[in-house]
Amino acid sequence: xxxxxxxxxxxxxxxxxxxxxxxxxxxxxxxxxxxxxxxxxxxxxxxxxxxxxxxxxxxxxxxxxxxxxxxxxxxxxxxxxxxxxxxxxxxxxxxxxxxxxxxxxxxxxxxxxxxxxxxxxxxxxxxxxxxxxxxxxxxxxxxxxxxxxxxxxxxxxxxxxxxxxxxxxxxxxxxxxxxxxxxxxxxxxxxxxxxxxxxxxxxxxxxxxxxxxxxxxxxxxxxxxxxxxxxxxxxxxxxxxxxxxxxxxxxxxxxxxxxxxxxxxxxxxxxxxxxxxxxxxxxxxxxxxxxxxxxxxxxxxxxxxxxxxxxxxxxxxxxxxxxxxxxxxxxxxxxxxxxxxxxxxxxxxxxxxxxxxxxxxxxxxxxxxxxxxxxxxxxxxxxxxxxxxxxxxxxxxxxxxxxxxxxxxxxxxxxxxxxxxxxxxxxxxxxxxxxxxxxxxxxxxx
Amino acid sequence: xxxxxxxxxxxxxxxxxxxxxxxxxxxxxxxxxxxxxxxxxxxxxxxxxxxxxxxxxxxxxxxxxxxxxxxxxxxxxxxxxxxxxxxxxxxxxxxxxxxxxxxxxxxxxxxxxxxxxxxxxxxxxxxxxx
Numbered sequence: 001x002x003x004x005x006x007x008x009x010x011x012x013x014x015x016x017x018x019x020x021x022x023x024x025x026x027x028x029x030x031x032x033x034x035x036x037x038x039x040x041x042x043x044x045x046x047x048x049x050x051x052x053x054x055x056x057x058x059x060x061x062x063x064x065x066x067x068x069x070x071x072x073x074x075x076x077x078x079x080x081x082x083x084x085x086x087x088x089x090x091x092x093x094x095x096x097x098x099x100x101x102x103x104x105x106x107x108x109x110x111x112x113x114x115x116x117x118x119x120x121x122x123x124x125x126x127x128x129x130x131x132x133x134x135x136x137x138x139x140x141x142x143x144x145x146x147x148x149x150x151x152x153x154x155x156x157x158x159x160x161x162x163x164x165x166x167x168x169x170x171x172x173x174x175x176x177x178x179x180x181x182x183x184x185x186x187x188x189x190x191x192x193x194x195x196x197x198x199x200x201x202x203x204x205x206x207x208x209x210x211x212x213x214x215x216x217x218x219x220x221x222x223x224x225x226x227x228x229x230x231x232x233x234x235x236x237x238x239x240x241x242x243x244x245x246x247x248x249x250x251x252x253x254x255x256x257x258x259x260x261x262x263x264x265x266x267x268x269x270x271x272x273x274x275x276x277x278x279x280x281x282x283x284x285x286x287x288x289x290x291x292x293x294x295x296x297x298x299x300x301x302x303x304x305x306x307x308x309x310x311x312x313x314x315x316x317x318x319x320x321x322x323x324x325x326x327x328x329x330x331x332x333x334x335x336x337x338x339x340x341x342x343x344x345x346x347x348x349x350x351x352x353x354x355x356x357x358x359x360x361x362x363x364x365x366x367x368x369x370x371x372x373x374x375x376x377x378x379x380x381x382x383x384x385x386x387x388x389x390x391x392x393x394x395x396x397x398x399x400x401x402x403x404x405x406x407x408x409x410x411x412x413x414x415x416x417x418x419x420x421x422x423x424x425x426x427x428x429x430x431x432x433x434x435x436x437x438x439x440x441x442x443x444x445x446x
Numbered sequence: 447x448x449x450x451x452x453x454x455x456x457x458x459x460x461x462x463x464x465x466x467x468x469x470x471x472x473x474x475x476x477x478x479x480x481x482x483x484x485x486x487x488x489x490x491x492x493x494x495x496x497x498x499x500x501x502x503x504x505x506x507x508x509x510x511x512x513x514x515x516x517x518x519x520x521x522x523x524x525x526x527x528x529x530x531x532x533x534x535x536x537x538x539x540x541x542x543x544x545x546x547x548x549x550x551x552x553x554x555x556x557x558x559x560x561x562x563x564x565x566x567x568x569x570x571x572x573x574x575x576x
Binding site: 251 | 464556
């Protein structure tokens with residue numbers, strides 16, 4: 001054995017890494033103490049096996065021995081090689097993680113060393129798990145925070161909406177009430193005006209039919225032609241009719257606003273919406289009679305809804321009335337009701353065979369006071385109220401034209417309406433509107 | 447028209463002069479009309495005339511005293527006087543309670559029609575007279 005080899009062996013003996021020197025046949029010509037400890041074989045046992053000519057891979061097999069012997073490779077390429085994270089099994093069965101390095105010595109010898117990094121690897125794995133856990137926790141926290149933020153934003157938006165609606169409701173109720181007296185003057189007095197005028201006209205007719213001195217008669221005739229008497233009579237009657245129609249229309253707008261801003265009766269209750277729709281169809285019977293056929297397509301065993309039943313009836317009353325009025329002459333209204341899963345509830349589709357919705361109407365449909373009906377026929381509040389009610393119920397209102405002709409209105413309602421459904425515009429306040437200045441000034445209801 | 451040619455006397459209570467004027471126009475042909483502009487004035491007239499006032503037509507929302515308050519005060523002293531409330535708030539709980547408790551005979555929602563109001567008053571007086 002050369003001095004050089006001896007020196008190497010001395011160095012290896014002192015190394016804390018396990019090390020062997022192998023000959024060309026992969027038989028061990030030297031091993032250090034760390035190697036002995038690593039194989040788990042007792043000193044003598046190890047020695048005996050080496051003397052019996054056991055190969056290195058038989059004594060201490062590691063995962064790369066079989067196909068990818070590092071020693072052989074190092075020989076081949078004639079330079080030191082190193083592989084990290086090699087798994088091996090110690091004699092006592094414990095699994096080890098090693099860094100293996102191999103290098104070529106002179107005379108066809110190979111030096112291989114094994115550093116046990118099992119503890120490091122374990123710590124690293126543990127660290128990795130911990131880091132991963134922390135990352136997930138952080139991710140979860142972020143999700144949680146973003147979900148909570150979203151909830152809060154929604155709640156805030158709902159509160160703002162509620163507050164706005166409540167203020168608007170008080171204002172509307174106050175205005176509606178204040179308008180009652182002036183409407184009453186016009187409404188009540190116009191009939192008298194009409195009656196008085198007819199009485200006066202009768203008097204004039206009486207004079208016309210009486211014997212008059214010819215001079216007076218011709219003076220009267222001249223005067224009549226000056227003021228266009230016949231036109232005046234006819235137009236005065238028209239004026240009175242249109243004043244009455246105007247007052248009636250104003251009264252019905254006020255009535256609509258009062259109904260919607262009404263403070264009482266806003267309790268949420270379980271209701272059979274399908275039965276409500278049937279009742280509504282009965283109520284609008286006169287609009288449909290002998291003219292409009294109603295087709296019913298109801299899914300069996302539809303759920304009952306917790307809702308503001310009076311308001312929901314108003315929704316279908318408005319949509320069905322519109323559908324009936326959209327049909328000129330004969331036609332069909334189809335009412336389709338289905339159960340929905342997400343969210344759990346029902347979807348009501350009401351399709352008419354009318355002329356459909358004009359492009360310019362589509363957008364403005366639910367604007368307050370927008371109407372396509374003739375003067376006196378609609379207040380322009382129906383669909384606005386409808387949309388507000390549906391929204392307050394956490395539902396959706398949509399409309400579309402059908403191919404060919406007709407339109408479909410779709411109302412989606414959840415099985416349980418949120419608290420916002422309690423109110424109309426009034427925000428569910430129990431006290432009568434107090435925010436109207438004139439009422440406050442009058443100081444009534446102390 | 448009541449028997450014996452004597453006309454029933456009605457008291458119209460409303461703080462809005464134009465409303466009183468309208469009520470007088472609607473009812474003056476058939477009834478004797480007294481007017482009061484608020485509850486206090488109405489009580490003064492009732493104090494003086496008692497149940498000679500057959501029926502009180504009264505606005506609900508008035509300064510000082512509401513229609514139902516006036517009805518409560520006067521019904522205990524002059525139980526024979528019939529009360530009819532005119533109101534824009536037909537769903538006011540106070541009004542509903544007064545109607546349910548028999549304090550007022552009728553509640554008429556504004557705006558009202560003359561013919562309907564006349565018929566209602568005639569019917570209320572007839573029923574009370576038996």
